[in-house]
Amino acid sequence: MWRYLGPLxxxxxxxxxxxxxxxxxGTGELDVRExxxxxIGKPAPQFELPSVQDENERISTAALAGRPWVLNVWGTWCPGCRQEHDTLLRISSDSVVPIIGLNWKDERSLAMQWLTQLGNPYTxxxxxxxxxxxxxxxxxxxPETFLVSAEGIVIAKHIGPMTEQIWREKFLPLLAEKSGGGA
Amino acid sequence: MIPELGHFALILAFLLAIAQSFFGLAGAHVGRESWIKATNPAVTGGFVFVSVSLACLAWAFAVDNFSVEYVANNSNSALPMLFKISAVWGAHEGSLLLWIWIQAVWTLGVAALTGGLDPTFRARVLGVLGIVSVGFMSFTLATSNPFERLLPSPADGADLNPLLQDWALSIHPPMLYMGYVGTSVAFAFAVAALIGGRFDAEWAKWTRPWTLAAWLSLTIGIALGSWWAYYELGWGGWWFWDPVENASFMPWLVSTALIHSLAVTEKRGLFKSWTLLLAIFAFSLSILGTFLVRSGVLVSVHAFASDPARGMFILGMLLFFIAGSLLLYAWRAPLLKSEHGFEVFSREAFLLVNNGLLVAAAGLILVGTLWPLFMDAFELGKISVGPPYFNAVFLVPTIPLILLLGIGMHSSWKRTRFQNVKVPLLVLAALSLVAAILVPLVVYSGLKALTVVGFFAAFFIMASALVEPVSRLRHKQTLSRSVLGMSLAHFGLGMFVMGVTGLESYKIERDISLGPGETHVIDDYEFKFVGTRPVTGPNYEAIEGIVEIREDGELLTTLRPQKRLYQVRGDMMTEAGIRIGPDRDLFVALGEDLGLGRWSMRIQYKPLVRYIWLGALVMAIGGGLAALDRRYRIIADDAAKKADQALSGGGPTGRPVPGAASTSTAAQRGA
Amino acid sequence: MRRSGRAEAARGNGAPRPDAGRLAEFGSALVAFLTALLLSLAVTLAVTGPAFAIEAERAFEDPALQKRYEDLNDELRCLVCQNQTIADSNAPLAQDLRREVREMMRAGRTDDDIRQFMTERYGDFVLYKPPMTARTYLLWSAPVILLLIALGSVAVIVLKRSRKPIEPDPEEAT
Incomplete structure (x- = not known):
């Protein structure tokens, strides 16, 4: 019998x-492209890069150690970045955590113009x-957004435009948990 | 008005398909002759209305009716007429309508050519085909109506994807769908046999030509797609193991197994339940392919707009067909026992090995294609399973397959006495081996084990395929189309293996940059970049490179690769220049303008690449010859007579039962 | 269709028929057709495709290194593309990743170093050849398992059948 029911x-x-x-x-729980x-769970890659606004200013991850921070990857050529910009501005106005921008494959002048015209959510x-x-x-x-803990560990990553909901439901609880656990 | 007419015709065809299923299946069940007879007009009417529907959509394209959303999204007034027509099936909705039309063509063909079949059985076959039509028509009408209007309508269309603006695309999907949909005929025969409990050698004889026809369409469809990818996608690859390619290859492999297994069932009455299972799976894999490509569960180069709702619908349909037929199978198959034996070295045994290896190959592709999806489903992380995996593992079942083929072709039913063919086969094998070592050394550079295996198998298959036709012709014996077709199909496979081996062992690809007047040498060919000039096409602007190719100092050809900017979509396309030939292709594609007249370009030398597609074509011709074999026509005539007698003797109630074949065999022997 | 009358006439005629000449004719016509097909293919084609990756220069003078480079590019997946290798894609990320491969090779790193570099950043998804891990043992053993199942079942069936009586078949009997 099993022989004949097996295929079924x-x-x-x-x-x-x-x-x-x-x-x-359908519910958005799974994105085959993501x-x-x-x-996640590994030490954040270190970098030292010039600032967009000032060629001589160096921005280094070493200086950020000891407190949590957010890395937001963006470019002026990226429509999703324009879409999330207002959300980022609002998040930064809460001053919960510093947001470091990583301007990716872009031109300095265009990036400066963007920040002046649309506002600068980045520390x-x-x-x-x-x-x-x-x-x-x-x-x-x-855009991609990373959350790095005070210990320098990457604890979250969001791919695509940041939204209020994702910030509240994914990033903030992790932040609270980490700082709570540390205390 | 015309689009609404098309929509209305499709709805009428849908209603007729319901009638066809009902009258076919219910009529056969209760044995009511008037119902059974009613399937015929339903089939014909369905075909007429689907044709009207397809013609209406084509008309909307031809007259640039951009108030139809599908036309607006996939056409443009500047598009050449050929591409306006092929744009009908250039995207999801229209390609489904084409699919439905092809289903109607097959159904009409079955209805027209099975007049001699037992009317009850025939009604069931048409009834099952009707259900398949109902499935696809309801899918189209519910989720993918190509006649949807767009208001306000745009002044001009968004244009057909430039990738698809090519003549091969106008025939590739129809051929491929002929193959996919064609597997539904063998499926319908199998389900009808399962419902009625009628399953004998006669059944296999009826099913085989239809399966061959579907198989040859699938072969041509896949080969066209591969050829198109080779020149259209620019990098010169002929197979990428993309899910969309795998989706077409799996039913091909299983159909190939089915053809061989049907031969055993037809000649020896063996492997009945296995043959039924293959018929069910060949069709199931065709629909599975549709599901994988159109539902968005896998990432593929093929860009059908993916939609989970559509995916659910196809999945429901898929499960209905497969689960339903497998349930029938589980119920009926245990009855299909046969007590015939055969020896270890017999054609039956060789064909069984063939089936095992082909199905294992199809299973491997299924596992590799679905593995990323399983990982997603069980949240085990994301991985990619690509060409390096498939290229490596696919050889495991296929190398034994091609090595055994040369011998298996000459085995006989029940027991093989190799005495007759032993000497010629040994001589041919030895010659093939020598050639497989000499060709790489003399013609090409370098010798690799896999290359020798590939060439040996290719030469041996080709030589071995010729043994039977040649000896029959020499001894003035009859050479049936069946034998000739089989030999030709196997010869084509040998050509294919030779092409793949030569290409993959000795292809050369170079990315270089050349200024005007500079040259680059590959193999015996000197490529000289003369310069560029601007060109204007009907719906694009292009820069054309002029590349002269010299062989031994003599001008062989001038290639004119282009970079085209299609204005409507703003897409940049590369138009490769290809010099094709029996021993190699030469391929030049333009890259970037590096300034000062200097261009980057890709130059390729592709040895024996033509035999990949030519081999497939020869295989298909072989399949066609076999399908037209005399015995399938004789059985049709015989059956027609029998049916006439049966009808005059009291209607279709005297249904044959399992085992009828062996009694008739006994009767024949007695007579 | 038009041949059915003939087929009927020939039915039941088991003796060799004077058909060989016609078939030889057919065979030679077929050969001629195929030759013509082959020759007709020896022409120049011009055909279209989307912009794809063409590098301006060979990355390495040494052919062995260049081969390694191309092979590596062929097994790394372009993450932003539909389903393409970084060798085939012209996406900016694919260009960056090719540059990274080049630089690491120039720095004398091995293929495994480079694969590890990529998976540390992008996960196993970046490799078209899935690495051997607990999650892919089954995938990689699939060819052997399927082959064993196939050949095993075939062996069992053949052995069983070879012990059964061999009956003359209907084709022979007629």
Whole structure:
């Protein structure tokens, strides 16, 4: 009997997997294009880059050690970055955590213009025209936003435009947890 | 008005398909002759209305009716007429309509050519085909109506994706769909047999030509797609193991297995339940491919707009067809026991090995294609399974397959006495081995084990395929189309293996930059970059490079690769220049303007690449010949007579039962 | 269709028919057709495709290094593309990753170093050849498992059948 029911059972199991996958795509729980970062739980990659606004100012991760911070990867060529800009401005006005910008594969003058016209949500903005630092952080498309703990560990990554909801439900609880655990 | 007419015609066709299923299945069940007869007009009417519907959509494209959303999204007034017509199936909605139309063509073909089949059985076959049509039509009408209006309508269309503006694209999807949809015929025969409990050698004889026809369409469709990717996608690859390619390759492998297994069922009445299972799976894998490509569960180079809701619909349909038929199978298959034996070295055994290896190969592709999805489903992280995996593992079942083929072709039913063919086969094998070592050494540079294996298998298959036709012709014996077709198909496979081996072992690809007047040498060919000039096309602006190729100092050809900017979409396309030939292709594509007239470009030398597609074409021709074999026509005529007698003797109630084949065999032997 | 009359006439005629000449004719016509097909293919084509990656220069003078470089690019996935290697893609990220591969090779790093560098940043997704881990053992053993199942089942069936009586088949009997 099993010999003849075997194919049916196999097909039904496969169908169930497909159905669950589709349902998760439908609810937005699963994005087949999203690539999870292997950096979560690992020390944040170090960098030292010039600032967008001032070529001579160096921005280094070493100086950020000891407190949590956010890295936001953006470029003036990226529509999603324009979309999230107001959210970033609002988050930065709360001053919960410093937001460091990583200006990725961009031109200095365009980036400066963007910041002047749209407002600057960043504590500091590092300039990475070649994309070397972005590769170290495993960036594959902007905007991407990382949360780094006080111990210098990457604890969260969001791919795509930052939203109020994601900030409140994903980033803030992690921040509270980490600072609570540290105290 | 015309688009609404098309929509309305599709709805009518949908209703007729429901009628076709009902009258076919219910009529056969209760044995009511008037219902059974009603399937015929339903099939014909369905075909007419689907044709009207497709013609309406084509008309909307031809007259630039941009008030139809699908036309507005996929056409433009500047598009040449050929591409306006092929744009009908250039995206999701229209390609489904094409699919439905092809289903109607197959159904009409089955209805027209099975007049001699037992009317009850035939009604069931048409009924099952009707259900398949109902599935795809309801999917189209519910989720993907190509006749949807767009208000306000744009002044001009968004244009067809420039990638698809190519003549091969106008025939690739229809051929591929002919293959996919064609597997539904073998499926319908299998399900009808399972419902009725009728399953004998006669069944296999009826099913085989249809399976061959579907298989040859699939072969041509896949080969066209590969050829198109080779020149259209610019990097000169012919197979990328993308999910969309795998989706077409899996049903091909299983259909190939089915053709061979049907041969055993037809000739020896063996492997019945296995053959049924293959018929079900060939069709299931065709729909699975549609599901994978259109639902968005996998990332593929093929850009059908993916939509989970559509995915759910196809999945539901897929599960209905497969689970339903497998349930029938679990119920009926245990009855299909056969007591015939055969020896270890017999054609049956060789074909069984063939089936095992082909199905293992299809299973491997299925596992590799779905593995990233499993990882997602069980939240195990994301991985990619790409060409390096498939290229390595696919050889595991296929190398034994191609090595055994040369011998297996000459095995006989029940037991093989190799005496007759032993000497010629040994001689051919020895010659093939010598050639497989000499060709790499003399013609090409360098010798690798895998290259020798590939060339040996290729030469041996080709030589071995010729043994039977040549000896029959020499002894003035008959050479049936079936034998000729089989030999030709295997010869084509040998050509294909030779092409793949030569190409993958000795291809040369170079990315270089050349200024005007500079040259680059690959193999025996000198490529000289003369310069560039601007060119204006009907819907694009282009820069054309002029590259002269010299062989031994003599001008062989001038290639004119272009970089085109398609104005409507703003897409930049590369137009490669290719010199094709029986021994190699030469391929030049323009890269970037580096300033001062200097350009980067990719130059490729592609040895034996033509045999990949030519081999596939020869395989398809072989399949076509086999499908047209006389015995399939004879059985049709015989059956027609029998059916006439049966009808005059009291209607279709006298249904054959399992085992009928062996009794008739006994009767024949007695007679 | 038009041949059905003939087919009917020939039915039941098991003796060799004077068909060989016609078939030889057909065979030679087929050969001629294929030759013509081959020759007709020896022309120049011009065809289209999307912009793809072409590098301006060879990355390495040494052909062995260049080969290593191309092979590596062929197994690294372009993360922003639909389904392309970094060798094929012209996306800015693919260019950056190719540059990274080049620089690491110039610095004398091994292929494994480079693969590790990529997976540390992008995860196993970046490798078209999945690494051997607990999660892919089954995937990598699939060819062997499937082959064993296939050949095992075939062996069992063949052995069973070889002990059964061999009956003359209907084709032979007629």
């Amino acid at each position: 059972i196999g097909v039904l199991a496969l169908g169930a997997i497909f159905a669950v996958t589709l349902a998760r795509i 690539i999870p970062s292997p950096l 500091k903005v590092a300039f990475d025209p070649e994309g070397d630092v972005a590769i170290d952080w495993g960036v594959y498309g902007s």
